[in-house]
């Protein structure tokens with residue numbers, strides 16, 4: 001949704017700002033959405049001397065089961081950005097790594113995050129998302145340069161090809177108001193209302209997660225997030241407070257009409273025995289919720305292409321299985337923070353456009369390519385229930401057990417070193433191991449068949465990885 005205005009010159013834009021700004025003198029940046037990205041961005045820009053208005057439709061702490069696992073890479077960056085206070089006082093749990101538990105084969109891979117120079121494990125954190133976001137918002141509120149408005153942004157205001165501000169409905173009064181600024185940052189999340197008016201990016205739903213919390217579940221390793229790869233569903237289990245364990249159940253295809261019945265009849269029998277009782281008790285009495293899971297590749301803003309930035313999940317979404325969305329948002333934010341330091345006047349559309357182009361490639365080299373490709377690949381492998389993808393998974397796990405993949409995969413997964421060259425090296429190592437694996441699985445008199453089998457597995461691997469790699473490498477005609 002947009003609102004058109006007619007004036008175009010820069011001086012007219014500055015005048016417009018004076019007309020409709022009543023909340024904060026000389027607002028330089030309006031941020032739409034005080035989620036992980038918006039709230040953190042408001043704080044950092046304010047600390048760098050910018051006048052920021054943050055507009056959030058609901059300031060009560062979000063009650064959602066997204067964004068509860070902060071990878072070590074994201075946590076290190078949070079500290080580097082001076083926002084580490086946001087994980088304090090939440091009963092956040094320290095995360096040391098992952099367990100991959102393949103129920104049918106009883107395979108258990110125990111993966112620990114890399115160590116620092118002092119030989120301490122570089123840990124992540126898990127927590128209630130609502131508490132974390134609330135702390136980020138509090139940090140923004142504490143900045144004198146930030147004003148927070150509780151209201152829903154309904155329109156972007158345009159003058160020519162430029163976004164000059166927003167129209168919003170104030171929550172307290174119900175009034176519709178306008179606010180102008182040099183730059184509007186759209187950070188309204190996965191279900192962004194403004195993405196479709198600004199970019200050609202399409203959010204594609206691939207499956208659904210059902211989420212609920214088990215209280216006082218004694219059976220889990222509290223220091224590691226566990227992937228349970230059952231024969232019909234993928235489940236992810238991790239501790240979000242001292243006595244609360246989050247359970248996420250992935251459902252491919254159509255959502256069942258009765259979620260409770262589905263969990264009891266279909267999911268329960270697939271679970272490891274040690275958690276069955278706690279699972280059943282919880283499913284019978286707790287609130288069960290579902291959310292769509294999908295992906296959206298990053299797309300540049302079309303028209304109006306100046307005066308506006310789109311970031312966070314509104315800009316780029318990946319499968320949440322690897323728990324990396326918040327870390328990507330923080331990494332993107334860190335890049336933009338450095339850019340802004342060299343753009344004193346945010347009406348300088350030329351400088352912002354240059355920065356947008358640079359950002360598009362820089363984020364790929366520094367984090368987004370690896371994270372987006374790995375997220376999709378891991379989801380495809382972990383959620384496989386049969387056919388060649390399941391065979392590929394077996395070969396891949398064999399690589400982890402016997403192929404000596406080194407620390408590279410964990411460094412990439414934990415977003416400590418998401419280097420595209422390292423990812424290519426990993427794929428090459430895995431591909432060679434797949435060939436060895438195919439030969440190992442055949443008796444001596446059927447070795448020639450291994451050639452055919454390894455080709456099939458490699459073809460399957462390419463069909464999993466290549467589409468997402470291709471979409472990541474796309475060059476946009478607009479630039």
Ligand SMILES: Cc1cc2nc3c(=O)[nH]c(=O)nc-3n(C[C@H](O)[C@H](O)[C@H](O)COP(=O)(O)OP(=O)(O)OC[C@H]3O[C@@H](n4cnc5c(N)ncnc54)[C@H](O)[C@@H]3O)c2cc1C
Pocket residue numbers: 032033034035036037038055056057058065066067068069070071151152153154187188189190193209291292293311312313314320322323324325326327329
């Ligand atoms: C099921 C699931 C599990 C996930 N698990 C993880 C995980 O474990 N680890 C991880 O790192 N990532 C995870 N993610 C991804 C992560 O949640 C996102 O990457 C992250 O929250 C993106 O932050 P954001 O600021 O872009 O959006 P959000 O955090 O969604 O914030 C958007 C904000 O905009 C506000 N808003 C929306 N529309 C308007 C409007 N019109 N006006 C004003 N305000 C508005 C919303 O109220 C909200 O506060 C998960 C995602 C899903 C779906």
